[in-house]
Amino acid sequence: MDFGPYLILASIEGAVQAAVLALTAVGLSLVFGVMRVVNVAHGEFYMIGAVLAWWVSTSVGGHPAVGFIAALVLAPLVAGALAALCDFLILRRVDYDPESTIVATIGLLYIIQQTTLMTYGPDARPIEPPFNERIALPWVQYGENGLEWYYPWGFGTTTYKLFVIVAAILLLVGVWAVLARTRIGMILRASQLDPDMARAFGVNVDRVYALVFGAGAALAALAAVLIAPIQQAHYLMGGDPLLLSFIVVIIGGLGSVAGTVVAAVLIGMSDGVISMFFSPTLAKIIATMLVAFVLIFRPQGIFGKRVA
Amino acid sequence: MKREDWRPWALHGGLVATLALLYFVLPPYHAGVLPRVMVLSVYAMGYNILFGYTGLLSLGHAMFFSAGMYGLGLTIQHLDFTPAPAFLVGLIAATLLAAIVGALALRTVGVAFMIVTLMFAQSGFLAALYFGEYTRGDEGFAIQQADRVLWGVDLSNETNRFFAALILFAITLFTIAFVVRSAFGRALVAIRENEARAEMLGYNVTRLKLQAMILSGLIAGAGGAAYALLFGYAGATFASVQYSILPLLWVLLGGAGTTIGPFVGALFMFYLIDFSSEFTDAYLLVAGLALVLLTLFARAGIVGELRRRVWGWLP
Amino acid sequence: MMPKGKNNSSMFTRRGALSVLGAGAAATTAPGVFGYAQAQSSEPIKIGFQVHRTGIGAAYGRWYDRTTTAAVAKINDAGGINGRPIEIVAEDDGTDPKRGAEVIEKFATRHNCDIAFGTLFSHVVYGSSPRAGELKLPYFVVSEGHHVASGALNRYTLQPGITDVKSQVQAMAPYVADNLGKKVTMIFPDFAFGHDHRDFFSAAIEAQGGEVVAKIAIPPTETSFTKYFPKIPASTEVVYHVMVGPAVLTFVKEMGEFFGPSAPQIFGFIDSLEAVDITSPGLQFLEGSYFWEGFPRYAQPNQTEFDKAYRTAVGVDDNGASVSDSADVSTYAHMFGCWETLYIIKAGMEASGYQGPADRAKLIEAVEAMSDMPESHEHPQGLKKFNGKTHQTFGLQYISKVEGGRLNLVHTTSLEDGLYEDEVDYTTKSF
Structure with a gap:
C-alpha cells in the first residue's frame, strides 16, 4: 500500500484505539485522582462490560441494535454496581491504603476472572454490531489523464468504527461536563483536594468514594461495550486495557482528565503510526521504551504539575 | 552500646537447619516442592530489598529474574558454557541491567517509577520474543541434564538440587539479614520512612537507592539463573508482567520489610494454590478470596502481623 | 566445544540417608517412597492429565478434557488395560510452564501416577519435560509442537497421537x-x-x-x-x-x-x-x-464409521459443536490426539506387560517399537506412522x-x- 493511504488507515485505526482507551483510562484516572488508589482490577470491569454485552445482545434477540443499546445501558450499570459493592465491602475497610488496595484488587482480579471462566467459559465470542458497512476510501494518483481517483486495495474502514470514535468523543465531553459544570463534580474535586475538609462541609466522603469507584468501572465497561462488536469478548481480555490505561493515566499526569485524554490519543495514534515503519514487535518495543523515556524526563506526566 | 540481639540469628539459622532436616522427613512430593519455593523466595527476597526496605515499588523485576535466567540459559545453550561461568554471566547480566534501569528509572518516584520499571520489563519481554531465533520466544528451551552438572555435582538429582537451592537460599538470607542491620540497610529504611528527612540527615539518597536497586536486581537474577539451572528450563513467560507481580504478592503476603517474610509468602501462596486445586478447579477464586481476606485482616502480611502483635524482635 | 561431563554422582541419595536415619524416620516416609513398588494387579492405572483449565489454553483444555473422559470410559468399558481400569488424575497447569513442571512433580510423587499425559501448549511441554525426564515419568504430549521431533527434549517425552507442526x-x-x-x-x-x-x-x-x-x-x-x-x-x-x-x-x-x-x-x-x-x-x-x-x-x-463412533462418544454433533449446546464449538482439529494417545498408551502397556512404575522404561520401548497405525476406532483421525526414533507420529x-x-x-x-x-x-x- 502507498504511504498516503497507509498513513490514513493507521490513523483511523489509531483513533479507534485512542477513543476506547481514553474512555477506559478516564475511568481509572477518576479513581486515581479522587481516591489516590490503583485499581488493578480495572481491566476486569472492562472485560465484564464486553461479556455482558455478549450476554445481553444474545438474550435480547431481534435486530442487533436493540441488544446493543440494551448493553450500552445495562453493562455499565452492572459493572458500576459491582465495583461500588467491592469498594463498600473491601476498600473502605482497608482505609484505601495504597499497598493493601493493590493486593485486594489483585484478589478481585482473580475472583472476577475465575467467575467469568466458570460461567461464561473460555471461548472468544463475537458480538454483532448494530450496523457495519464497509466504506472503501479513494485516493489520488497521477495517471495517464493527470490526477485521478482510485480505490487502493484494502483501503477502507467501517461505519461502526467511525461511530465508535464519535460516541467516545461525546461520552468524554459528557464526563467533562459532569466534572466541570455540576455539583457532583464540585463535590468530587472537594473530596480529592481535602477529604477531611469535605467531610466538615457535610460531604459523605464514603459515599463519594463508592460512587467514584463505581463510575470508574462503569466507564471501562462502557468502553468495552463499544469496542466489543469490533473485537470480541474473552475472559482474559482485561490485561491489555489495564496496562494501557495505567500508562495513559500516568503519562497524562495524575488526576488530570484532559491530560488522560491527550495521552490516550498520543499513545493510540503513535502505536498505529510507529507500526508502519518497523516490524510489528520492534514497533511495540520502541513504543514501550518511548513511554518509559517520556516519564524519565518528565516524571510528572505531560499535564501534571511538578511537585516541588 | 546495646548487645547484639541473638534471636534474629537463631531464627535464620534455625530456619535453614529446619529446612535441611525437613528434606529427610517430608514425603517426596513436599521435599520436591521446597527447592522450587526456596529459589522463588530468593527472587522475592531480592524484591524485598527494594520494596520492603527502601519503599520503592517496582513492577518490572521479572526483567532481572529473566536476565539471570537467560544469562545462564543462553550461554549454556549457544556458547557451551559450563554452569559456573554461565551462572556468573546470569548474575552480571542482571546486575548490569539493574544498574542501567536504576540509573534511568530512579529519576522518577511513586507511580511513575512503577510505570517506568513496568515499561522496561515489557520491552525486555518483547525483546525475548523478538530474538526468538536464540531464545525460542515464549516456548523457551530445555537445558539438558548433562549441561546441569556443577563441579561434578548433577543438579538434576533430587538431593543435590535440594541442597543447592538451600545453599543459595541460606547465602541470600544471611546476606540480607546482615545488610539490613548494617548502616547501609538502616539508611534504606530511613529513606522508606521519610526520604526528605534522610536527605537532610546527609544521606546520599540517590546513590543509596541505586545501590539498593542493584543489590535487588542481582539477587533477583540469582533466583532466575538458579531456577533455569535447577529446573532445566528458560522461557519468556518468566519475563512477563505476571512474574513481576508475583514477588510483590509474596512479599506483601509474607510481610514487607521482614527477612523471612518473602519465604513465608512464597510458601503460603504455593500451598494455597496447590491444596485448593485438589478440591476445586476454581483455585484462583480461592487464591483471590485469600488475598482479599489477608488485606482485611492481616495487612502487614503474615510475618509482619506476628511482629506487630507477638514478637516485636522479628527481623 | 567443551566436553560436557556425564556425571551422575550425587552427594548422597535420599534412600541411603533414610536407612541411616533409622527405622523411625523411615517408617513415616515409607508409604510415599516405596508405596507404589508392588502395585496390585486390580489397582487402577493412574494417568496424570495435565490440562489447561485456566489461562490462554482454556478453550482447548475443556475439549481435551471431554475427549479424554470419553476415551477412558470407552477403554474401561472394554476391560481397561491389562484388566485394570484407567483412573485419570487431572491437574490444571494454568497454561503456564512453571505450574506445568509443578504439576508433573505432583503426578509423580504425590499421586503416584504411572504416566503423565495430555499437554497442548508448547511452552508448557518445554517447562514440564525436563522434570518428567528427571522423575522418569513417561510424558505423552498432545501438542503438535516440533519440540519432541527436534530432539530438544528427552527419552521420556513422546508425541504419538498428533502430527507435529x-x-x-x-x-x-x-x-x-x-x-x-x-x-x-x-x-x-x-x-x-x-x-x-x-x-x-x-x-x-x-x-x-x-x-x-x-x-x-x-x-x-x-x-x-x-x-x-x-x-x-x-x-x-x-x-x-x-x-x-x-x-x-x-x-x-x-x-x-x-x-x-x-x-x-x-x-x-x-x-x-x-x-x-x-x-x-x-x-x-x-x-x-x-x-x-x-x-x-x-x-x-x-464420513467413516470411526469418525461417527468417535463423534458420538465425545458428544460432538455433525457441525463440530457439543450435542448439548450448538454454540459450544469443539477444538475438533486437535482433540482427537487425546483419544488416539490413550489408545497408544493402552497398546504400549499391553505389549510391554506393564505392571507398575518399575516397567516405565519397558513401556517407552514398547511405544518406540510401534510404527503403522491403521485407521480404526483407536485411530479415527486416519492412518498414522509413528517414528520410534524421533518419538513423533506422522498422520x-x-x-x-x-x-x-x-x-x-x-x-x-x-x-x-x-x-x-x-x-x-x-x-x-x-x-
Missing part, C-alpha cells in the same frame, strides 16, 4: 502452490509456534516453486490488527494465516474487513478459529477461503474450504507429503 505445514505446501497461488504472504504470531510456521512453510513452498513474498509477525500482546495488513504486498496471491490466543477472532474479522470484496486467496490454520463458530457474525468473508484441519470439524459425506492432514458456512473437505494429503528427515534418535539415549 513441521509435518503439518510441509504437507500443505503442494496443495497451496498448485491450487491457490505461488506468491504467499504469511501472517503469524511472533513467537516460537509462529516462527515454526514461517520457517517450515517458507522452505516447503520454495520446494514447490513458490515463494513467500512477505512475513508479518504479530506481537502476541496485540489486540488490533488492521494496521498491519497494509504490509501485505499487492503481488500476494495467497494470504497464509495462523494465530492463537485471546484475540484470534478479532484478527480474522479485521482481516476480512480489510480486504472487503477484493481478497486474494486465503489459507489459514484452523488454530485461528478453534472453538469458534464459523458462522459467527463478522466471519462471512471467510466464505471461499481454505483451512488446514487436523480432523474435519463438519461431518463429511464420506494425514486435511484441507477444507468454507462453503455455505460449512467446512467442506477438498483435499487429503498423503503420508509422504509430511515426512522429513530424522533430527534425533532418542532410542540411543539412556533411560
Whole structure:
C-alpha cells in the first residue's frame, strides 16, 4: 500500500484505539485522582462490560441494535454496581491504603476472572454490531489523464468504527461536563483536594468514594461495550486495557482528565503510526521504551504539575 | 552500646537447619516442592530489598529474574558454557541491567517509577520474543541434564538440587539479614520512612537507592539463573508482567520489610494454590478470596502481623 | 566445544540417608517412597492429565478434557488395560510452564501416577519435560509442537497421537502452490509456534516453486490488527494465516474487513478459529477461503464409521459443536490426539506387560517399537506412522474450504507429503 493511504488507515485505526482507551483510562484516572488508589482490577470491569454485552445482545434477540443499546445501558450499570459493592465491602475497610488496595484488587482480579471462566467459559465470542458497512476510501494518483481517483486495495474502514470514535468523543465531553459544570463534580474535586475538609462541609466522603469507584468501572465497561462488536469478548481480555490505561493515566499526569485524554490519543495514534515503519514487535518495543523515556524526563506526566 | 540481639540469628539459622532436616522427613512430593519455593523466595527476597526496605515499588523485576535466567540459559545453550561461568554471566547480566534501569528509572518516584520499571520489563519481554531465533520466544528451551552438572555435582538429582537451592537460599538470607542491620540497610529504611528527612540527615539518597536497586536486581537474577539451572528450563513467560507481580504478592503476603517474610509468602501462596486445586478447579477464586481476606485482616502480611502483635524482635 | 561431563554422582541419595536415619524416620516416609513398588494387579492405572483449565489454553483444555473422559470410559468399558481400569488424575497447569513442571512433580510423587499425559501448549511441554525426564515419568504430549521431533527434549517425552507442526505445514505446501497461488504472504504470531510456521512453510513452498513474498509477525500482546495488513504486498496471491490466543477472532474479522470484496486467496490454520463458530457474525468473508484441519470439524459425506463412533462418544454433533449446546464449538482439529494417545498408551502397556512404575522404561520401548497405525476406532483421525526414533507420529492432514458456512473437505494429503528427515534418535539415549 502507498504511504498516503497507509498513513490514513493507521490513523483511523489509531483513533479507534485512542477513543476506547481514553474512555477506559478516564475511568481509572477518576479513581486515581479522587481516591489516590490503583485499581488493578480495572481491566476486569472492562472485560465484564464486553461479556455482558455478549450476554445481553444474545438474550435480547431481534435486530442487533436493540441488544446493543440494551448493553450500552445495562453493562455499565452492572459493572458500576459491582465495583461500588467491592469498594463498600473491601476498600473502605482497608482505609484505601495504597499497598493493601493493590493486593485486594489483585484478589478481585482473580475472583472476577475465575467467575467469568466458570460461567461464561473460555471461548472468544463475537458480538454483532448494530450496523457495519464497509466504506472503501479513494485516493489520488497521477495517471495517464493527470490526477485521478482510485480505490487502493484494502483501503477502507467501517461505519461502526467511525461511530465508535464519535460516541467516545461525546461520552468524554459528557464526563467533562459532569466534572466541570455540576455539583457532583464540585463535590468530587472537594473530596480529592481535602477529604477531611469535605467531610466538615457535610460531604459523605464514603459515599463519594463508592460512587467514584463505581463510575470508574462503569466507564471501562462502557468502553468495552463499544469496542466489543469490533473485537470480541474473552475472559482474559482485561490485561491489555489495564496496562494501557495505567500508562495513559500516568503519562497524562495524575488526576488530570484532559491530560488522560491527550495521552490516550498520543499513545493510540503513535502505536498505529510507529507500526508502519518497523516490524510489528520492534514497533511495540520502541513504543514501550518511548513511554518509559517520556516519564524519565518528565516524571510528572505531560499535564501534571511538578511537585516541588 | 546495646548487645547484639541473638534471636534474629537463631531464627535464620534455625530456619535453614529446619529446612535441611525437613528434606529427610517430608514425603517426596513436599521435599520436591521446597527447592522450587526456596529459589522463588530468593527472587522475592531480592524484591524485598527494594520494596520492603527502601519503599520503592517496582513492577518490572521479572526483567532481572529473566536476565539471570537467560544469562545462564543462553550461554549454556549457544556458547557451551559450563554452569559456573554461565551462572556468573546470569548474575552480571542482571546486575548490569539493574544498574542501567536504576540509573534511568530512579529519576522518577511513586507511580511513575512503577510505570517506568513496568515499561522496561515489557520491552525486555518483547525483546525475548523478538530474538526468538536464540531464545525460542515464549516456548523457551530445555537445558539438558548433562549441561546441569556443577563441579561434578548433577543438579538434576533430587538431593543435590535440594541442597543447592538451600545453599543459595541460606547465602541470600544471611546476606540480607546482615545488610539490613548494617548502616547501609538502616539508611534504606530511613529513606522508606521519610526520604526528605534522610536527605537532610546527609544521606546520599540517590546513590543509596541505586545501590539498593542493584543489590535487588542481582539477587533477583540469582533466583532466575538458579531456577533455569535447577529446573532445566528458560522461557519468556518468566519475563512477563505476571512474574513481576508475583514477588510483590509474596512479599506483601509474607510481610514487607521482614527477612523471612518473602519465604513465608512464597510458601503460603504455593500451598494455597496447590491444596485448593485438589478440591476445586476454581483455585484462583480461592487464591483471590485469600488475598482479599489477608488485606482485611492481616495487612502487614503474615510475618509482619506476628511482629506487630507477638514478637516485636522479628527481623 | 567443551566436553560436557556425564556425571551422575550425587552427594548422597535420599534412600541411603533414610536407612541411616533409622527405622523411625523411615517408617513415616515409607508409604510415599516405596508405596507404589508392588502395585496390585486390580489397582487402577493412574494417568496424570495435565490440562489447561485456566489461562490462554482454556478453550482447548475443556475439549481435551471431554475427549479424554470419553476415551477412558470407552477403554474401561472394554476391560481397561491389562484388566485394570484407567483412573485419570487431572491437574490444571494454568497454561503456564512453571505450574506445568509443578504439576508433573505432583503426578509423580504425590499421586503416584504411572504416566503423565495430555499437554497442548508448547511452552508448557518445554517447562514440564525436563522434570518428567528427571522423575522418569513417561510424558505423552498432545501438542503438535516440533519440540519432541527436534530432539530438544528427552527419552521420556513422546508425541504419538498428533502430527507435529513441521509435518503439518510441509504437507500443505503442494496443495497451496498448485491450487491457490505461488506468491504467499504469511501472517503469524511472533513467537516460537509462529516462527515454526514461517520457517517450515517458507522452505516447503520454495520446494514447490513458490515463494513467500512477505512475513508479518504479530506481537502476541496485540489486540488490533488492521494496521498491519497494509504490509501485505499487492503481488500476494495467497494470504497464509495462523494465530492463537485471546484475540484470534478479532484478527480474522479485521482481516476480512480489510480486504472487503477484493481478497486474494486465503489459507489459514484452523488454530485461528478453534472453538469458534464459523458462522459467527463478522466471519462471512471467510466464505471461499481454505483451512488446514487436523480432523474435519463438519461431518463429511464420506464420513467413516470411526469418525461417527468417535463423534458420538465425545458428544460432538455433525457441525463440530457439543450435542448439548450448538454454540459450544469443539477444538475438533486437535482433540482427537487425546483419544488416539490413550489408545497408544493402552497398546504400549499391553505389549510391554506393564505392571507398575518399575516397567516405565519397558513401556517407552514398547511405544518406540510401534510404527503403522491403521485407521480404526483407536485411530479415527486416519492412518498414522509413528517414528520410534524421533518419538513423533506422522498422520494425514486435511484441507477444507468454507462453503455455505460449512467446512467442506477438498483435499487429503498423503503420508509422504509430511515426512522429513530424522533430527534425533532418542532410542540411543539412556533411560
